[in-house]
Amino acid sequence: MKDLLAKFETKRPEIVFEWKDAETEAEGWVVINSLRGGAAGGGTRMRKGLDKREVESLAKTMEVKFTVSGPAIGGAKSGINFDPADPRKKGVLERWYKAVFPLLKNYYGTGGDLNVDEIHEVIPITEEYGLWHPQEGVVNGHFQATEPQKINKIGQLRQGVSKVIEDANYSPSLSRKYNVADMITGYGVAEAVRHYYQIWGGELKGKRAIIQGWGNVGAAAAYYLASEGVQIVGIIDRAGGLINPEGFAFEEIKDLFLNRRGNTLYAENLLSFEDTNARIWDLESEIFIPAAASRLVTKEQVERMRQHGLEVISSGANVPFQDPEIFFGPTGEFADQHVSVIPDFIANCGMARVFAYLMEQDVEITDEAIFTDISRTIGQALEKTHARHPEKTEIAKTSFEIALSQLL
Numbered sequence: 001m002k003d004l005l006a007k008f009e010t011k012r013p014e015i016v017f018e019w020k021d022a023e024t025e026a027e028g029w030v031v032i033n034s035l036r037g038g039a040a041g042g043g044t045r046m047r048k049g050l051d052k053r054e055v056e057s058l059a060k061t062m063e064v065k066f067t068v069s070g071p072a073i074g075g076a077k078s079g080i081n082f083d084p085a086d087p088r089k090k091g092v093l094e095r096w097y098k099a100v101f102p103l104l105k106n107y108y109g110t111g112g113d114l115n116v117d118e119i120h121e122v123i124p125i126t127e128e129y130g131l132w133h134p135q136e137g138v139v140n141g142h143f144q145a146t147e148p149q150k151i152n153k154i155g156q157l158r159q160g161v162s163k164v165i166e167d168a169n170y171s172p173s174l175s176r177k178y179n180v181a182d183m184i185t186g187y188g189v190a191e192a193v194r195h196y197y198q199i200w201g202g203e204l205k206g207k208r209a210i211i212q213g214w215g216n217v218g219a220a221a222a223y224y225l226a227s228e229g230v231q232i233v234g235i236i237d238r239a240g241g242l243i244n245p246e247g248f249a250f251e252e253i254k255d256l257f258l259n260r261r262g263n264t265l266y267a268e269n270l271l272s273f274e275d276t277n278a279r280i281w282d283l284e285s286e287i288f289i290p291a292a293a294s295r296l297v298t299k300e301q302v303e304r305m306r307q308h309g310l311e312v313i314s315s316g317a318n319v320p321f322q323d324p325e326i327f328f329g330p331t332g333e334f335a336d337q338h339v340s341v342i343p344d345f346i347a348n349c350g351m352a353r354v355f356a357y358l359m360e361q362d363v364e365i366t367d368e369a370i371f372t373d374i375s376r377t378i379g380q381a382l383e384k385t386h387a388r389h390p391e392k393t394e395i396a397k398t399s400f401e402i403a404l405s406q407l408l
Contacts, residue, residue, distance in 0.1 A: 001397055002328070004404040009326045013056055014074070019099050026082035026092045030100055031059040034074035035107060036407075039141030041066065041355065042076035043113030044122060046093075047293065048083040054294065055079035057326040061318050062352070064327075065345035067403040068381045069352035071359065073142050076108055084115035097125050107141030110134045111161075111181075111351060114215075114293065115263075118181040118351075119162055133157045135355050143359065153359045160358040160365045167367035172223050172254050180354060180370055186220020186291070188350030188374050189316040192342045193287055194228060195379040196312050199386050200340065205229030208247060208285040210305065212236050213292030214265035217316040217348065219257045221289050226253040230287065234280040237265035238292070241276025245283060284308050291316025298322050299331045306338055311392075315344035327400065341396040345403065346381045350374050 015032035029052045032040045042062040055077045063075025078100065082092050093116070097104070104110060104126060111134055112118030118134075126134050132154045139145050139153050163180045165171040170187070171178050197204045207230050211222045214237040222232050231247025235256070242248070242265070248256070259266050281304040288305055290297050290313065297320045302310075313320075313335060323329020328336075335341050357363060357373050381399070389398035 001401045001404070004408055005327050005400060008404060008408060009060065013059060016052070016056075017100065017103065018052075019096065021092055021095055023095070024082065024088055024092055026080055026096075028078065028080040028096055029055045030076065030078045030103060030108065031055045032074060032076040032108060033059040033063045035141070036063070036074035037072045037142045038144065039107045039109065039138045040074035040076035041109040041135070041138050041352070042078065043111040043351070044078035044080070044096075044116045045113035046080040046082055046084045046089070046115045048081065050079045050081040052079075058294070058318055060326055061345060063407065064400070064403045065349050065352050067406045068346055069349040069377060070356040071138065071142055073138060076110075077113075078110055090121075093121055094125055094128075098129055101126075101129050101131065104131055104134060104137050105140070107137045109136070109138035109355065111355065119179050123162065135359065138355070139359060149361070152361065156358040156363060156365060157355065160370060161354060163365065163367070163370075165367050170367050170371050172257050176258065180367075181351065182216055183220045184350040184354055184371070184374060185348050186217045186222075186316065186350075187224050187371060188353070188378055189217060189221040189289060189291065189314050189347050190224035190228070191375045192314045192347040192378050192382070193225060193312060195375070195382050196314070196340060196342060199379075199382055200390075200392055202311070206231065207287055207311075208233045208283070209287035209289060210234045210236075210280060210283060210285045212288070212290045212296065213316065214256070214260060215263040215291070218289060218291030219260060221291060221314070221316055222253055223257045225287070225289075226250045233283050233285055234276070235265060236273070236276045236280050238273065239264040239266070240270040240273050241265070241280060242267055242269070242271060243276065243279055243283065281305055282308055286311040288313045289316050290320035293317065294319040295322050296320065297331065299334050302331065302335045302338075310339050312340040312342065314342045314347045316348050318344045318348065320344065328397070332396065336394055336396045338393065340392045342382070343396040343399050346378060346399060349378065353377050
């Protein structure tokens, strides 16, 4: 497996597009690992300090993810090195999408990602430039759709991704009008945990969880886990954190979700980040959801959680472990050898799978159909892993072997 990974990691990306903004210090990259199947897909992220290496690693992660979510296309990613809190952000994004428009029209499909919102930023800006949808490049490049087929697929994408959730089973508040794109990745991360206990054995209800990150993915995963009876005992976010060894009640988690300020945790009794970081890794817990930025989770944190009962990690963040390697460095390998690690390309494939589902012909566009499809896709991927390797360790390693056998 390591030889396969090394071969995949070191293979040069097929296309690297580099951009320097004329009006600000912003710089950006589109990395297309390959045009497998005639197209490539991957979201757009923005953060200060981002570099080309990060974008390349995420593009390769996307390629692996598509072996689970479909369609059978190459992996790509867009990354912009710029502070998303800067008031000039909108102008930067407008100039960025104008520059990459030819790629998006012909063979590259994108969406939201870290600090870039699918519904409020990606779709409106790209529409202004004449793109039918941010996934149009996949429809054109991979499906090579006829005009009627293209109208059908794009119509389904426009309707489904932005769809307001109307089913109370999937939304924390029907009056707030959350979209599918707001909730689906976190839902998948939570469903990965539920499927894990169904397949490998164990009762989900009553388990305790630590959540890292309180953006769309972390907060939604916590909400769905709490709705299944999981006790959220600790939350750590860049703004601070909360700790309750007895577990927060479902209504408390729901309120914390609804009371977010932007994409950050807010509570009157918020602990400092430093205090939370010193204490949270020693809480008794069975579930860990890393759902903040990439490469944050250290070996020490994994070991401390393991000593306090950790059973399963469901990766909400792409490349969550603090390793220089793209996929499987010492920290990730240590975690995989000692606890059950559900890798990012399975656990957080929700949005990629939504795009793939909506590009199929004449699909049902209801909350239940979309969310059930995500759950089924993740469950099937974990069942394949279990069939090959029923032990509770080296789940990530086995999952990578299955994925890489399709790519190399």
